[in-house]
């Protein structure tokens with residue numbers, strides 16, 4: 001079971017308290033009716049599905065109930081960081097240097 | 104390569120089994136091929152076999168980063184059925200079941216296809232309504248599937264707990280009698296042996312690191328751990344790793360890769376006659392010919408390439424199994440493992456051409472592509488050979504996520520399948 005740090009509660013808790021909510025930083029189209037079919041496809045369906053550090057959303061379902069973002073290495077499943085929703089993407093270079101994720 | 108027959112078995116038994124020849128040679132890559140297939144799972148190996156057998160294309164290499172059949176083909180719970188809701192899916196999976204029926208004879212290799220029947224349990228009103236809808240739709244498509252009452256379920260599968268106060272009451276079930284299981288490894292080995300016998304090179308322990316394209320955009324070949332290999336056509340059949348491979352060709356896909364787990368018990372005497380699936384409680388079970396109970400679990404909630412999976416899912420699955428089949432609650436489990444499954448938004452496969460000329464993709468089989476192996480391989484070979492889809496895979500385009508013409512088995516089943 002993963003241990004996940006909620007940036008609001010500031011506690012590291014078992015995965016069972018959280019629900020995964022997909023890739024992070026996918027911005028809703030400001031003017032949906034102006035979107036082409038290609039753009040809709042990209043927004044709705046295309047995902048980076050990276051092998052390595054992945055920006056993703058989690059929700060502290062059985063705790064504070066709030067959404068936050070995380071960077072997790074999808075090969076080791078190790079979390080590099082978690083941060084409140086709305087904050088910009090943390091820089092990958094600084095994260096990977098700090099925690100040396102296992103490959 | 105020795106042809107298997109009663110005669111060759113007896114002769115080799117009498118000579119101490121010292122004269123069996125290898126089933127396929129250890130190939131090293133040549134500089135150039137007509138077709139390179141990335142991924143030596145059942146789908147990739149099968150496609151190589153059908154390319155050689157049906158289309159006379161034998162200058163083919165199947166390249167795998169590990170050992171052949173070591174991906175999801177060798178990790179799955181081997182449930183084979185074709186009772187999917189939509190016309191497109193029913194045609195595709197029923198095509199596969201047609202091929203399964205004669206596969207051992209065709210390959211001269213016992214894939215142990217066993218038509219032992221797959222029973223899907225209904226535990227609530229939603230299940231009853233949805234299964235009956237599937238049954239009607241299947242019948243219109245000529246796919247066998249019929250409704251069993253609670254008592255008929257018990258008669259078909261005696262270990263089942265149908266007591267009215269059970270935690271998961273059985274309100275009936277949908278039975279496909281033509282469905283069943285096959286020996287997963289044998290499917291990979293049988294296709295590998297038959298393809299190699301027709302001249303296909305099978306190259307193991309050789310990761311494909313990138314797909315290279317020509318200046319005009321068309322496919323040029325693949326970069327591998329053993330150097331560049333030129334190819335006129337490249338077909339990617341890499342299951343959970345498809346996004347990574349296709350990214351290198353500049354093709355982004357609507358896929359997410361999740362761990363899916365399974366486990367087996369210690370072997371016991373034959374006690375479980377069929378396959379039972381319980382979608383509502385996420386438990387799938389059958390008994391292998393060795394006697395182990397083979398139990399399938401669900402996918403983790405998060406994407407991952409770790410090939411492990413979390414323990415909470417195993418706990419949930421075992422809790423459900425022991426409720427539905429109380430006779431198993433003292434059974435000891437031997438081992439569990441995970442595979443990485445590539446899931447599409449509509450839970451249907453993507454099988455066909457890509458925007459890159461000469462590049463083909465077969466992916467998105469997610470939690471349920473073993474059953475499709477012969478069918479998918481057969482139409483993939485057709486698509487590569489003719490540079491156009493077979494009518495059966497024509498609807499399974501990558502383009503459908505742009506046009507909106509989805510094949511929404513996800514909404515139809517609302518669970519893993």
Ligand SMILES: Cc1cc2nc3c(=O)[nH]c(=O)nc-3n(C[C@H](O)[C@H](O)[C@H](O)COP(=O)(O)OP(=O)(O)OC[C@H]3O[C@@H](n4cnc5c(N)ncnc54)[C@H](O)[C@@H]3O)c2cc1C
Nearest residue numbers: 142144145146168174175176179180182311442472473474
């Ligand atoms: C636990 C579990 C249970 C399942 N149960 C069922 C079931 O009961 N019924 C059912 O129908 N389906 C089931 N499935 C799904 C099924 O296993 C798959 O859909 C199917 O086996 C996919 O076959 P494949 O040949 O496409 O993929 P695989 O067998 O995974 O083959 C893909 C190959 O590509 C190789 N590869 C990947 N990247 C590269 C690279 N860069 N270079 C070279 N090679 C590469 C891999 O090593 C692998 O061998 C299950 C899956 C799992 C994990």
Ligand SMILES: [Zn+2]
Nearest residue numbers: 006009060064
């Ligand atoms: Zn919290």
